[in-house]
Amino acid sequence: MAYNLCSSPSSFCKPLWNTLSSSSRDSKSRNLNNNFYHSSNINTLSFQSRTTSLQITNVSLQDEEIPRQETSKDSNFNEETGSTSKSYIWVNPKSSRASILRKRSYDAKYTSLVNAAKSLNSCSSNKNDVFNVLSEFDDKFLEQDAVVILNNMSNPDTALLALKFFQERLKFHREVVVYNVTLKVCRKGRDLDKAEKLFEEMLERGVKPDNFTFSTIISCARLCNLADRAVEWFEKMPSFGLEPDDVTFSTMIDSYGRAGKVEKALSLYDRARTGEWRIDATTFSTLIRIYKVAGDFDGCLNVYEEMKALGVKPNLVVYNILLDAMGRARRPWQVKKFYQDLIDSELSPSFATYAALLHAYGRARYGDDAIQIYREMKEKGLELNVVLYNSILAMCADLGYVDKAVEIFEDMKSSGIKPDSWTFSSMITIFSCCGKVSDSENTLNEMFEAGFQPNIFILTSLIQCYGKAQRIDDVVMTSNRIFELVITPDDRFCGCLLNVMTQTPNEELGKLVKCVERANQKLGYVVKLLVEEQDIEGNFKNEATDLFDSIGTEVKKAYCNCLIDLCVKLNMMERACELLELGLKLEIYNDIMSRTSTQWSLNLKSLSPGAALTALHIWMNDLSKVLEAGEQLPPLLGINTGHGKHKYSEKGLANVFESHLKELNSPFHEAPDKVGWFLTTKVAAESWLESRKSTDAVAA
Secondary structure (H helix, E strand, O other), rough: OOOEEOOOOOOOOOOOHHHOOHHOOOOOOOOOOOOOOOOOEEEEEEEOOOOOOEEEEEEOOOOOOOOOOOOOOOOOOOOOOOOOOOOOOEEOOOOOOOHHHHHHHHHHHHHHHHHHHHHHHHHHOOOHHHHHHHOOOOOOHHHHHHHHHOHHHHHHHHHHHHHHHHHHHHHOHHHHHHHHHHHHHHHHHOOHHHHHHHHHHHHOOOOOOOOHHHHHHHHHHHHOOOOHHHHHOOOOOHOOOOOOOHHHHHHHHHHHHHOHHHHHHHHHHHHHHOOOOOOOOHHHHHHHHHHHHOOOOHHHHHHHHHHHHOOOOOHHHHHHHHHHHHHOOOOOHHHHHHHHHHHHHOOOOOHHHHHHHHHHHHHHHHHHHHHHHHHHHOOOOOOOOOHHHHHHHHHHHOOHHHHHHHHHHHHHHHHHOOHHHHHHHHHHHHHHOOOOOHHHHHHHHHHHHHHOOOOOHHHHHHHHHHHOOOOOOHHHHHHHHHHHHEEEOOHHHHHHHHHOOOOOOHHHHHHHOOOOHHHHHHHHHHHHHHOOOOOOOOOHHHHHHHHHHHHHHHHHHHHHHHHHHHHHHHHHHHHHHHHHHHHOOOOOOOOOOOEOOEEEEEOOOOOHHHHHHHHHHHHHHHHHHHHOOOOOOEEEEEEOOOOOOOOOOOOOHHHHHHHHHHHHHOEEOOOOOOOOOOEEHOOOOOOOHHHHHHHHHHHH
């Protein structure tokens, strides 16, 4: 292998500073409006190794590294003009003088310059220490040497002192290059203030900034999460007679997006699409993020499709943003697709990937998928933070994954992650829904020991737990505690009290009426009319209407279901029917009864057991009235209870209804090919309704 003593084998080899200046850029004009400017291609020199020939490559300004020139003391490097001769000497590596010539080459000096940069990075940021490190070179510095040292530094404080050292000893021919590499050090250190002060110094010394100067400061501002400052620097460029290149434009799409100036970011992207700019994966990731923040999830997908159409290969950041976006959109099927695409692209999932997957599957209640991702993270040694643990525990609470939640909770504590109030809230909710009083109370005590006080969610869960266990005095005590802690009861808390009443023995209902009254006067009054049968003036329906008008839409159905269940429990069928009819009138319930030419159906999937039985009672009366009017029933009649089970119980509405239909001796039987459906024929239904009519007449 030959060693290059002079690195100018062709006319492509330019002085080092030309690599970093705007003079080597393509200045081909493009017609851009709205104060946006044309881009140019940037050619720089890249050296693959100290023993290989020069190669030309295109690099991004954001990642550009200064190549070292392989010149030697024997080469004709002109310190005044900063140029190299175009002679090229090939040295036979088998020659006895090869080792001597290698030592005289620039390779040896380059290594010492890089070592000096490392020393400067670690030394104290005072003038004497910095100058002592650089003085070891006996003042034999070239301008190129200063660039190499500064380019390999990462400490902004010592880099600024090193710059002063070189300024005192060297006469720069392209001083902007020296400033640019020093600005890069500020960017590595994410110190925008020092970068801006260095820019002011440039102007004071009469050094004209170039595109690289601005792109470095702009990217520094972006790395510091100061998008507004990046925008300010971008908009200063025209005043210096500079036209941004496509790399700077890509950076600015991201900066405009982060600064909240979405229209400018999208406008810039539109021009990039119609023009001939380079659009890289980073730019596309920014655009997808913009649409994600705006909640336009279809826009995210459109950008992804455009990206593929342009032949730009998605990187890990793009996939991570897409996974997060589709998770927020509650589209777990698309999350699965993008994750598979990521794996097929031979990319390695990162912590951010798994975090996005956990959040997505947790939101969508894809329990098995979320647990699988959790286990995969643990196998790979990736530690979850408290937010991720809370996300998966909240999902377990919603799905009734009791055993898995306990396992994950214990794993969380053994991993050294301290649970917060949301963690304890999820665990108490899980235990409460199962009626595990001791586990709920132990977790509550653990929460106290950790320094947290119970909030409205935790107290609501405890009331539910005590209600399931028929510990009504504890329900009353917990309810009173809310007022002692000066916590305002919300609709869900009141709904929980109402639900507990549907499970409470009649003789203890009076204790809970007072709790409900204290939490919500209107609800308390309606409950009192039912429990104490005080509706002498017939105001029940009006009071119930006022109640539903005063509560949030998200709890109206729960309240109505519980009130009907309470009526059924108290054998007040007339009141139950009034509430169901009111629910239909106020559109709390929709599409309970449906009719086609071939089938009439009763759809009960969204109803509680008491409300479902009430709906059946009303439907049967309606069918009887149809027959009395001489009308015909359809060939088929059906009742749809749904096939789901309660997440904390093996029972579902179908189980409750099946036994009730048998008690009524009804002709409805569960359909073998339609789970959750009970069907009968016109003939069987008519016969049954006639027999019920005869039975009612005899009873009367």
